[in-house]
Amino acid sequence: MPRPLYVTRPLLPDLNDMHALLREVWDTRILTNGGPLHERLESELKSYLDVPTAMLFNNGTIALLAALKLLELPEGSEVITTPLTFAATAHAIHWNGLVPVFADVSPDTLTIEPESVRKAITAKTSAILGVHVYGTVCDLDGLQTIADEHGLQLIYDAAHAFGVTVHGKSIGLFGNASVFSLHATKLFNTAEGGLITTARAEDAKNLYFLRNFGIKNEDEVVSVGINGKMNELQAAMGLLNLPLVAEEKRVRSQLRERYQDFLKALPGIWLPPNQPGIFPSEQYFQICIDPVLFKRSRDDVYRSLQQKGIFSRKYFHPICTDFEPYRNYAIHSVRNVPHVEIVKSQVLCLPFHGGVTEDDIDDIRDEFCQ
Amino acid sequence: MPRPLYVTRPLLPDLNDMHALLREVWDTRILTNGGPLHERLESELKSYLDVPTAMLFNNGTIALLAALKLLELPEGSEVITTPLTFAATAHAIHWNGLVPVFADVSPDTLTIEPESVRKAITAKTSAILGVHVYGTVCDLDGLQTIADEHGLQLIYDAAHAFGVTVHGKSIGLFGNASVFSLHATKLFNTAEGGLITTARAEDAKNLYFLRNFGIKNEDEVVSVGINGKMNELQAAMGLLNLPLVAEEKRVRSQLRERYQDFLKALPGIWLPPNQPGIFPSEQYFQICIDPVLFKRSRDDVYRSLQQKGIFSRKYFHPICTDFEPYRNYAIHSVRNVPHVEIVKSQVLCLPFHGGVTEDDIDDIRDEFCQ
Numbered sequence A, B: 001m002p003r004p005l006y007v008t009r010p011l012l013p014d015l016n017d018m019h020a021l022l023r024e025v026w027d028t029r030i031l032t033n034g035g036p037l038h039e040r041l042e043s044e045l046k047s048y049l050d051v052p053t054a055m056l057f058n059n060g061t062i063a064l065l066a067a068l069k070l071l072e073l074p075e076g077s078e079v080i081t082t083p084l085t086f087a088a089t090a091h092a093i094h095w096n097g098l099v100p101v102f103a104d105v106s107p108d109t110l111t112i113e114p115e116s117v118r119k120a121i122t123a124k125t126s127a128i129l130g131v132h133v134y135g136t137v138c139d140l141d142g143l144q145t146i147a148d149e150h151g152l153q154l155i156y157d158a159a160h161a162f163g164v165t166v167h168g169k170s171i172g173l174f175g176n177a178s179v180f181s182l183h184a185t186k187l188f189n190t191a192e193g194g195l196i197t198t199a200r201a202e203d204a205k206n207l208y209f210l211r212n213f214g215i216k217n218e219d220e221v222v223s224v225g226i227n228g229k230m231n232e233l234q235a236a237m238g239l240l241n242l243p244l245v246a247e248e249k250r251v252r253s254q255l256r257e258r259y260q261d262f263l264k265a266l267p268g269i270w271l272p273p274n275q276p277g278i279f280p281s282e283q284y285f286q287i288c289i290d291p292v293l294f295k296r297s298r299d300d301v302y303r304s305l306q307q308k309g310i311f312s313r314k315y316f317h318p319i320c321t322d323f324e325p326y327r328n329y330a331i332h333s334v335r336n337v338p339h340v341e342i343v344k345s346q347v348l349c350l351p352f353h354g355g356v357t358e359d360d361i362d363d364i365r366d367e368f369c370q
Helices: A015-028 A036-049 A060-070 A087-095 A114-120 A140-150 A203-211 A232-263 A298-307 A339-343 A358-368 B015-028 B036-049 B060-070 B087-095 B114-120 B140-150 B203-211 B232-263 B298-307 B339-343 B358-368
Strands: A053-057 A078-081 A099-103 A125-131 A153-157 A177-181 A194-198 A215-217 A285-289 A347-350 B053-057 B078-081 B099-103 B125-131 B153-157 B177-181 B194-198 B215-217 B285-289 B347-350
Touching (some): A015 A036, A015 B015, A036 A232, A053 A060, A053 A203, A060 A087, A060 A153, A060 A194, A078 A087, A087 A099, A099 A114, A114 A140, A125 A140, A232 A285, A232 A358, A285 A298, A298 A347, B015 B036, B015 B232, B036 B053, B036 B232, B053 B203, B060 B087, B060 B153, B060 B194, B060 B203, B078 B087, B087 B099, B087 B125, B099 B114, B140 B153, B194 B203, B232 B285, B232 B358, B285 B298, B298 B347, B298 B358
Parallel strands (some): A078 A099, A125 A153, A153 A177, B078 B099, B078 B125, B153 B177
Antiparallel strands (some): A053 A194, A177 A194, A285 A347, B053 B194, B177 B194, B285 B347
8 A cells, every 4th residue: 555645646658658759859859849749749639639729838827828818818907717726827817917806616516606707797807717626617608608798708727627528529619718737736747738728720820929939930029928838758748648548537437436435425525516418537536524514624634634644635725815915805706705715624635546546445435434 | 961950959868868767757756846856956056056046947938937026026117138139038027017128238248238228227127137148148247236226136037158157156146036048959958947046045935936836835825926847857858968068068169169260350250259257158159240341141141051951040130129019119228229230130140069060160161251
């Protein structure tokens, strides 16, 4: 039983396969700037995710910076997002010279709640940034309706939603753009990495410029781009990891059922929503622990697991409005007390990957079913 | 004679050494977030560059974003820089919510000219961003004097200046911070990579936070950080390339002498300055071609070399004020016509790396000494 046991464990290809692919890199001596492996991976991901535009980035955060830049939102305008997300979501808004505005989450899904988004709209609002947190899909119709009504752009942080489909349609086709993370903690990883997908083939050109300093050609720089380039070492990882994703998802899917089997009967345990028609990401297994009904707090369970060498994670606690830069930012909500303020002390992600053993599951079950 | 011949060629370690180091990564399964190889490389660079603070980044641009953020400059304030630089310099200012202001270059060095910087200062100026362009060292005393007189911060884009020392003192110790690029085109490369050095040990903590989303610990996010993390694949490259730098510099130093031997006698050819007391970077070999005196234009030489499969580069043409986002930005200068506006059509970087052969040198000599 290998401990410590973490919430995620990166997929790793066979090291000899990596060696063989790096030999190609060594032969060409092209290490970055859209090398052959990069081009191959980008093309494979376009097919895999079934999207007309898929642009690789060095990480998900820089991809999010570029995706927001693509929208050309007015300087200083407001972007409504959820506080129950990783810091990068709010930071990417800030780095674009925009103002993050927070709206409450839906109790059913813990994704941003359309009716609370309505409460957050002002004359300065320019966009909504939904987050498919834990891989749970946002209320796509609800958010698109509001965006349409108010003339807002709609963008998705899909860091957790790699490979999700909605009634057969790729999650990367909704809104104006979707941003995926290919970080080591993600189902599909390139060590560090990011990806932007959009439903419009014509976005590829501008994203290509933004990813590489706005350089159009040797004589023209057309936008305030950034260095978002994925190098060939990362691309090699990606090419070799992509074929491993299906088996890892199968294993995680079984693990999900095992967890649900013993958790579903417990009072005060909130389980991930069942979303009909949605082919899941299998990124995280998130639960909420109601301290009154379950008679133990999330933090108590967290610490007790830790003593067994099992490192669950309180994703995402603290929430963005607890961070020093966004402290005192309001959370707009249809409730007097935002749901996210309650749920932030209840969320817990359990170890969820192919390295979780029967013994691990037994120990986690014992923790909950004492 | 391997053609095409480019201006740079990345150092590459032995692939078997890479394999051995990646085995360590595969064993730990730590792919990023300050893994063991990252920590080792950061420590080696701290020694190598003889600086109290050396922080690795995923690339030089993101490092520059973070270094500017470290200075906590007032929102919307002005940062004076040179237009004769790569796009990333100006873009990094813009991404920080600051305004780039351009000052002319010195005819001797092509680095930013202190007396022209004085012309650019307003009540809104908060910092000077000098660029050691081509590895030529800025007028360090001149710029520091102005910074002191006006209470400005001083930061250096040292993308081209890896390993430079000034009378034995590391170039990374001047100003408030220096930012290096470890891109494939650079003398020392990690495929993509960046590095911030400062003279203050206490800066490491804040840069550590900025590099990783401002995360201080599991409970606190203290700044609007970014994802600037270098992954373990990049760090492996760095660990193996660093010992190769000395020999590559030796070869480049000889090549520099070879070029100078036949160029120095030619009318209208400006050569890189000899800077006493400075141990050079050997990053680029830059010349200027005066079309009147040399009786041929830079572009003519550029095209003619290209026809032989020799790809020189017009670094840095276009200059920043030619870019769409900064068009119509003034270039403050002590001259009526800024020197940079003349020199931008004259600068040319010749192939400068260990892969340049005798035959290549002959062909380039023939081009100039027809």
